[in-house]
Amino acid sequence: MDDFTLPQEFRPEQIARRGEWTAWVFALIVGITWAMMHYIFYPLPWFSILIVFFFWFAAMSISLGNWMDRKTVLRVEENGVSFRNGLRNVCFHWDEITQVVVTPARWGAKIQVMGKGGYFAFRTLAEVKVREEVKDRFGFVQGEAILSHILKRCGLREMKKGITVRYYARG
Numbered sequence: 001m002d003d004f005t006l007p008q009e010f011r012p013e014q015i016a017r018r019g020e021w022t023a024w025v026f027a028l029i030v031g032i033t034w035a036m037m038h039y040i041f042y043p044l045p046w047f048s049i050l051i052v053f054f055f056w057f058a059a060m061s062i063s064l065g066n067w068m069d070r071k072t073v074l075r076v077e078e079n080g081v082s083f084r085n086g087l088r089n090v091c092f093h094w095d096e097i098t099q100v101v102v103t104p105a106r107w108g109a110k111i112q113v114m115g116k117g118g119y120f121a122f123r124t125l126a127e128v129k130v131r132e133e134v135k136d137r138f139g140f141v142q143g144e145a146i147l148s149h150i151l152k153r154c155g156l157r158e159m160k161k162g163i164t165v166r167y168y169a170r171g
Contacts, residue, residue, distance in 0.1 A: 006076060007078065011074075012139055015066065020062045030055045034052045072085040073085075080092050097115040098170065100147070103165050104165075107123075109124045109147075157169075
């Protein structure tokens with residue numbers, strides 16, 4: 001399954017930025033509307049500002065997530081694996097990885113790689129479909145191959161299988 005040469009860098013598919021722009025447009029509209037209402041109908045109920053903060057927080061969160069995706073690099077080398085995304089910078093030798101948790105989700109599986117001094121997480125390829133038409137893709141195209149390679153190189157085996165979650169550890 002792991003048919004890639006080492007060393008190799010992997011980057012996730014980039015999700016369309018339509019949602020980010022839409023969130024910022026709504027945040028701007030809500031902010032301007034609140035300011036106009038505040039000017040005309042002073043005082044406004046205290047919770048009205050919460051709506052403004054909610055939209056601004058949502059837009060900032062989406063922007064941060066997209067920025068992190070654009071910065072994400074997962075590098076698999078002969079002696080280990082490293083992951084960086086602008087906020088997290090983790091590097092493990094193969095023997096430092098203690099556990100891998102695989103959680104299937106509606107869109108791709110979420111894989112958490114844990115070791116001494118930190119962890120990182122990535123997703124396998126996910127496709128968002130509407131009426132069987134692919135609208136967007138995100139996650140790592142070779143996510144399953146990366147997972148397989150990590151498990152093989154670390155000597156991890158399946159220790160516990162929950163209803164949907166699979167746990168791998170040294171045994």
